[in-house]
Amino acid sequence: MNIQRLAILGTGSMGKAILAGLVKSGFNPANITATTKSAASADALVAEYGILAFALENGDDANQMAVAGADVVLVAVKPAYVAQTLAEVADNLDDDALVISVAAGITIATMQAVTPDDVAVVRAMPNTPAIVGRAITGLSAGSRATTENLDTAISLFETVGQTITVDESQIDALSTVSGSGPAYVFYLIEQFTAAAQTLGFNAEQAALMVNETFLGASLLLEASGKTPAELRRQVTSPNGTTERAIAELEKAELKATFETATAAALARAREIASGNR
Numbered sequence: 322m323n324i325q326r327l328a329i330l331g332t333g334s335m336g337k338a339i340l341a342g343l344v345k346s347g348f349n350p351a352n353i354t355a356t357t358k359s360a361a362s363a364d365a366l367v368a369e370y371g372i373l374a375f376a377l378e379n380g381d382d383a384n385q386m387a388v389a390g391a392d393v394v395l396v397a398v399k400p401a402y403v404a405q406t407l408a409e410v411a412d413n414l415d416d417d418a419l420v421i422s423v424a425a426g427i428t429i430a431t432m433q434a435v436t437p438d439d440v441a442v443v444r445a446m447p448n449t450p451a452i453v454g455r456a457i458t459g460l461s462a463g464s465r466a467t468t469e470n471l472d473t474a475i476s477l478f479e480t481v482g483q484t485i486t487v488d489e490s491q492i493d494a495l496s497t498v499s500g501s502g503p504a505y506v507f508y509l510i511e512q513f514t515a516a517a518q519t520l521g522f523n524a525e526q527a528a529l530m531v532n533e534t535f536l537g538a539s540l541l542l543e544a545s546g547k548t549p550a551e552l553r554r555q556v557t558s559p560n561g562t563t564e565r566a567i568a569e570l571e572k573a574e575l576k577a578t579f580e581t582a583t584a585a586a587l588a589r590a591r592e593i594a595s596g597n598r
């Protein structure tokens with residue numbers, strides 16, 4: 322990997338998922354510096370990963386100390402703190418450093434405005450399956466980023482899954498699919514499990530059947546190389562029970578429902594971007 326020293330600013334759920342993926346892939350923890358707000362979080366990172374961690378609670382200059390000497394800086398603080406955090410560390414960033422942000426709704430223009438001209442910016446949108454190494458991360462390169470910078474970002478996120486490179490104009494739309502998508506899947510699992518219980522199964526039985534059905538079907542989809550439509554047809558014998566069930570599901574117009582849901586998420590992303598947090 323083309324990273325000598327990485328600084329992670331804000332090492333909570335997402336920052337930690339990427340940290341874990343990186344360390345698991347063989348990246349030397351001694352070359353990672355992380356920051357958190359609380360000393361307890363920083364101590365826990367040191368104990369678990371053997372990295373260097375600074376807490377803001379122990380000193381206001383934690384982020385500045387972390388970025389010194391880092392060729393790549395991953396910003397994983399909450400969106401509301403991104404511009405302020407980058408402005409605070411701007412003078413401490415290495416020449417030609419690469420800044421990669423995972424913050425939802427914070428544009429490349431906002432980040433480029435508060436960082437020196439020689440600093441490249443890449444915007445990323447991972448999703449929570451990063452925790453199990455199965456993220457899909459959307460990446461957009463800023464105007465100051467080279468192909469090499471983008472390749473570095475790709476290799477970083479490939480330690481927690483797969484990547485897709487898109488124009489920044491598509492990042493919010495991507496977020497409504499893969500960013501929010503795990504929540505849609507969990508919601509479907511919840512509803513299907515509740516329906517299974519109405520057939521007389523207890524909560525544990527229903528959860529086992531539905532969870533394993535989602536997981537098993539997903540693994541089959543991956544392993545078979547077939548499309549979901551082909552696999553569905555294989556389970557659906559003419560005039561059989563599944564065919565009746567699918568006919569009912571079709572009446573629910575799920576495509577239209579997903580279109581409405583993703584449109585609502587996109588509208589909210591635009592509200593957030595215009596300052597309505």
Ligand SMILES: NC(=O)c1ccc[n+]([C@@H]2O[C@H](COP(=O)([O-])OP(=O)(O)OC[C@H]3O[C@@H](n4cnc5c(N)ncnc54)[C@H](OP(=O)(O)O)[C@@H]3O)[C@@H](O)[C@H]2O)c1
Nearest residue numbers: 331332333334335357358359362397398399400423424425
């Ligand atoms: N979670 C997701 O599914 C997801 C998906 C895509 C993108 N993201 C993006 O990832 C970013 C982080 O989200 P998250 O869910 O990981 O949040 P989180 O779990 O709350 O983590 C935030 C981290 O930032 C630390 N922190 C707070 N203020 C800080 C500061 N001024 N300087 C340095 N560190 C600071 C916190 O320290 P303490 O540990 O001491 O509180 C914590 O470690 C957000 O911008 C979000 O949009 C998240």
